[in-house]
Amino acid sequence: MNAWFEEWFDSPFYSELYKNRNEAEAKQLISGIVNYVRFPENASILDVCCGKGRHCQVFSEMGFSTTGIDLSESSIDAAKQLKLKNSSFTIQDARDFNLNETFDCVVNLFTSFGYFETVQEHEQMLKCMAKHVKNDGVLVIDFFNVALVKESGPETRTDDSGLKSFTVTKRIEEHRVEKEIVIQHAGSEMKYRESVWLFNEEELRFMLSQADMEVVDVFGNYEMNAFDSRVSPRCILFAKHRS
Helix, strand or coil: CCHHHHHHHCCCCHHCCCCCHHHHHHHHHHEEEEEHHCCCCEEEEEECCCCCCCHHHHHHCCCCEEEECCCHHHHHHHHHHHCCEEEEEEEEECCCCCCCCCCEEECCCCCCCCCCCHHHHHHHHHHHHHHCCEEEEEEEEEEHHHHHHHHHHCCEEEEECCCCEEEEEEECCCEEEEEEHHHCCCCEEEEEEEEEECCCCHHHHHHHCCCEEEEEEEEEECCCCCCCCCCCCCEEEEEECCC
């Protein structure tokens, strides 16, 4: 039986439900990263769990060399269709990959973390990412703010998109946020699932330390304001190799 993310991310409905993830948002986040890190000219970027390449596209347009990896074959196919300059995309499992090169910056963006069943799998993912960061490079994790996710509690919303109807039911179960996605289309009903670990800032810091990475800054939104667990929508961690 496939994991939920293998089925859902490869479905034709995923991008429809999250169509609000737009280019302007990606540009805002990438601009914040670039302004903070101050990359060297022709810097190399690795996007882990790159999806269809929208963040890689922004990096590429800024003149950086980009590499994207993702487990979803359909996402990698879509990213390749962008035909970005100085870019490559391959199917890889984030828990176990070796590209035989290191990068000026390794990124994992828009809550592309927390998908696996065990903490150990997430620690292994971070270790794989860390070993691809140059000695003076930066690792960036863009996660949601767990406190606000918990505070929002359970909810159900319906989105009618043309001939399709999406009903998303969210609930908090122990250490995970669970979503059931029910899609009504052409007289048929399809169900998918999302399940993401609720890692808080301290837990993310600890797991990064297990990968010999030290957090040097934490921001709370794409304007790169300081993280405040009470109000920040995001938890964006910048980490470097321990000296």
